[in-house]
Amino acid sequence: MRKSNGLWDQKSKNCGLPKEETQTFYGKKDTPFTKVKSQKRSEFDGNFKKMNDTVDTKANSALSDENLLDIYRQMVLCRTLDERIWALNRQGKAAIVASSQGHEAGQLGSIAAIKKGYDQCYIYYRDLAVLLGLGMTPTEIIKGFVAKEGEPLSGARQFPTHGAHPKLGIINLSNVIATQIPQAVGAALASKMKGEDRVTVAYFGDGASSAGDCHEAMNFAAIHKLPVIFFCENNKYAISVPLSKQMAVDSVASRAQGYGMPGLEIDGCDIIAVYEAMCEAIKIARKGNGPTLIEARVERYLPHTSDDDDSIYRSALEIEEAKKRDPLLLLKTQLETNNLINQSEDDIIRDEARRLVDEATEAAEAAAYPDTNEFDKHVYSD
Numbered sequence: 607m608r609k610s611n612g613l614w615d616q617k618s619k620n621c622g623l624p625k626e627e628t629q630t631f632y633g634k635k636d637t638p639f640t641k642v643k644s645q646k647r648s649e650f651d652g653n654f655k656k657m658n659d660t661v662d663t664k665a666n667s668a669l670s671d672e673n674l675l676d677i678y679r680q681m682v683l684c685r686t687l688d689e690r691i692w693a694l695n696r697q698g699k700a701a702i703v704a705s706s707q708g709h710e711a712g713q714l715g716s717i718a719a720i721k722k723g724y725d726q727c728y729i730y731y732r733d734l735a736v737l738l739g740l741g742m743t744p745t746e747i748i749k750g751f752v753a754k755e756g757e758p759l760s761g762a763r764q765f766p767t768h769g770a771h772p773k774l775g776i777i778n779l780s781n782v783i784a785t786q787i788p789q790a791v792g793a794a795l796a797s798k799m800k801g802e803d804r805v806t807v808a809y810f811g812d813g814a815s816s817a818g819d820c821h822e823a824m825n826f827a828a829i830h831k832l833p834v835i836f837f838c839e840n841n842k843y844a845i846s847v848p849l850s851k852q853m854a855v856d857s858v859a860s861r862a863q864g865y866g867m868p869g870l871e872i873d874g875c876d877i878i879a880v881y882e883a884m885c886e887a888i889k890i891a892r893k894g895n896g897p898t899l900i901e902a903r904v905e906r907y908l909p910h911t912s913d914d915d916d917s918i919y920r921s922a923l924e925i926e927e928a929k930k931r932d933p934l935l936l937l938k939t940q941l942e943t944n945n946l947i948n949q950s951e952d953d954i955i956r957d958e959a960r961r962l963v964d965e966a967t968e969a970a971e972a973a974a975y976p977d978t979n980e981f982d983k984h985v986y987s988d
């Protein structure tokens with residue numbers, strides 16, 4: 607599934623993108639994805655590497671075998687961490703949780719395409735894989751959920767995963783829906799005024815796409831041709847409100863043409879589709895040709911948050927159908943088909959993920975609570 611509007615075609619051509627991949631007007635035709643090519647089998651031992659060290663972010667719309675394996679390791683780690691945090695919440699140890707299960711390919715595929723430590727990300731509360739992909743550790747993340755000293759985003763003062771980590775390009779996140787989108791546009795404006803080629807990515811859900819902040823931000827960004835990518839993680843539910851009750855159009859991406867920017871709808875569970883779309887959007891932004899709206903169709907396997915009961919508004923059958931598009935399963939199948947992984951190697955990866963999450967859990971639970979004397983640290987100037 608890949609759909610685009612005419613502006614995507616025009617601006618992609620201006621940026622020297624490969625012509626062999628046919629682009630189509632949004633809503634008319636589907637363009638097949640480029641399949642993973644089987645290359646020489648990569649050797650690995652299950653150790654996790656930072657994406658920063660493995661993905662060539664300079665150019666390409668192609669991921670190497672080793673890139674795909676590293677992303678798969680990150681996806682397994684993220685899923686394992688997500689499941690642990692959910693369990694800690696059910697044990698009464700962790701604060702409210704918004705699971706990222708089903709979103710991992712969209713988040714890690716997009717992060718793999720940016721220049722980490724240089725480009726900026728304005729995330730939202732379901733972006734656990736973004737945090738991991740940008741360099742946060744499982745221990746740091748769990749500390750945020752159990753409010754322990756050493757949590758880097760807010761010093762354990764805020765809602766879990768909220769705050770900022772400027773060194774990693776993670777800019778302040780508020781729990782108010784869609785507020786990060788105009789903030790990202792402001793950062794992109796600053797980059798343009800400074801003459802930088804920095805790209806800003808605004809992550810948000812389909813519910814946020816209905817907010818006034820979102821529309822104002824997209825309009826302003828398109829008018830001023832700002833280097834920002836609007837990355838919508840569409841899981842078809844704004845808490846309990848289905849997509850059909852949120853908007854009268856077929857997709858979020860179809861709105862892009864109304865703003866005068868490229869819009870692309872992609873399969874957000876297909877890691878390669880996400881990565882290639884982001885590479886193209888980044889080229890457009892760095893060339894000074896303005897913003898892009900990417901709608902990644904993802905799945906949400908758990909309730910909106912740990913405080914929600916989704917059985918009220920969707921059936922168990924619907925969730926089971928959605929799990930057929932599990933991004934971990936899809937990528938694993940792709941790796942197996944191309945002889946890049948076998949079951950024993952997959953077992954090593956999963957065992958390593960459990961070990962890392964076990965160690966992170968123990969470290970976070972053993973950590974001290976923040977000193978109350980530092981409550982106003984970073985709040986007031988000296």
